[in-house]
Amino acid sequence: MARILLTGGAGYIGSHTHVALRAAGYDVTILDDFSNSDPGVAERLERLTGGPVDLVTGSVLDRALLDRMFAETAFDGVVHFAARKAVGESVAKPLDYFETNIGGLLTLTQAMKAAGVWRIVFSSTATVYGEPEVFPLTEDMPLSHTSPYAFTKLTCEQILGQAAAADPWAVGILRYFNPVGAHPSGLIGEDPRGIPDNLMPYIAKVALGELERLQVHGNDYDTPDGTCWRDYIHVMDLAQAHVLSLNALMEGRGHVLNIGTGRPVSVLEMHAAYQDVVGRELPHVIGPRRPGDVPRLYADPARARDELGFEAEYGLRDMCQSSWDWVQAQSAGWRFNS
Template identity: 45%
Template sequence: MTILITGGLGFIASHAAASLLESNQELVLLDNLCNSQESVHQKLEKLTDRKFPFYRGDVRDKKLLRKIFSDHSITAVMHFAGLKSVAESVKDPLLYFDNNVGGTITLLEVMQELGVYQFIFSSSATVYGVPEYLPYDESHPTKPINPYGQSKLQVEAILKDLAASDSRWAIACLRYFNPVGAHPSHLIGELPNDQPNNLMPFMMQVAAKQRPFLTVFGNDYETADGTGERDYIHVMDLAEGHEKALALIQKTPGMHIINLGTGKPHSVLELVRTFEKVTGESIPMQIGKRRDGDLPVYYASADKAKDVLQWQATRTLADMCLSSWQFQLQHLSS
């Protein structure tokens, strides 16, 4: 079998690709490089000692998709290609619905046209919205509070209807929490093209003296130390979750919605202090105002992943911090 990975050179997708290549899977990667670098292709080939094709292009390009599926006999798709900035989605919602929803529809149309029915979707915990209870389990009501989350939930609704329309579809919809960390080779990691939207890459730039300080958005939440608490998950745990999801859809058709998280929240200050402890680097901080839409606490129930996928996160917060910094050092020296 050959697996197409869309958005394949991005942060999470590239780590999933590394795990799959190390498991001797055949891959084809597609990416438009809007938030990734083509050098990741060469790095993946180097760290896995495997050659595989990469196409620079957009998932909304139906002609290109038909060529990829026909030339490589694709049997399954892992769909990571999507915009992911909450703030950007508020400013330009049409861009997010066009790319995230429209792009997925185009991809699914080509898959259906060519008889490919195994699909893994990169969804998000943002579909849950303000928690009615915690931890979020997969039965929690879905009420996203921004266009990014809405775009993910709209795709989920399409996938649910698609699976109900044709029993050949086997779909895993994986709701991520807060991926951080880097591959143990230190060759690939999180490297946004523009200003980081997430805490860890911003903190890496502060540690590398590329920024003067880290802004912590709010220290007056009703949490242990006043800062927001999140379910941080190592990207390699997440990658391994995708391998398990692939095995699931190869034998079990239908729609499967599964959280991928640790089931344990950590605060912003806890993450910063852990990073300082394991690296010896200092992170200057200033306290800013709360950001609109930020929640005090959210974290996953990971019980379904354990039961259905036989998967659970094993890497620690210290592992996440240290691997992120080792990747940053490798990038700075290259």
């Protein structure tokens, strides 16, 4: 079996990808510094996978640690999640984002090159498309950035592209749209600290009574109901995309791909779907537009289908139901950040 290093593997998307990789037959080692996750995830992953979790506590900025890990274990590839990811925070702390996201990739890839490990799946984002005006988004559209976070992801994509021109890298770049939901077991999911920046975790906290109401940021956009359209993808579908990406890299097939459904959902549609799952009304109020929001952001996923055979399997109700199952389990006492 191939062995994979999963950086940031205790986090939200990383933990679900760990489960998917193990189910696909990969051996996995997690590297995580738990700056935005909790060591308790290891016990849950053991329950889900039926075996021990190989977990190393540390940072991708620690070159000496990485060198030891690559010397001790013959890794066949890396799936790289470890990064800071909050757009708003990146505006307030750009240098921290440059250090962790760009510096972390450089340290990791230098250690990989020294060890002769040339396969990497990189966690990117749809924010590298900037403020597009044409939809759906295809991978060959112009790239730009509107935040330090997006700048770091775009820069990392460019670094990997130029590195692959000089050395025998097999690179898979996956541009995520809006990951939501949780594992069907309710054992792992997304539990952001404080007031969530993203829509579904915010609605979930309203459903739990932790927040009074959903604040809808504008209803005068050029969309059918006036609220913003986004492309939401179930986290288990996203995890499976990483398995398929890694499979392709094992065959030497690099790629840059959008990972979404291609089916946009508005804020009010998401709110209504979550209400249906919960079975009661969830208060909301319409407020002014939020600076930086674009009316539409959704993918053309055709290339991922053609190159990886990837197609999203979970629908909007599945996303909401799995989220609700997860947050109810957390409120019953299984709480940790992921």
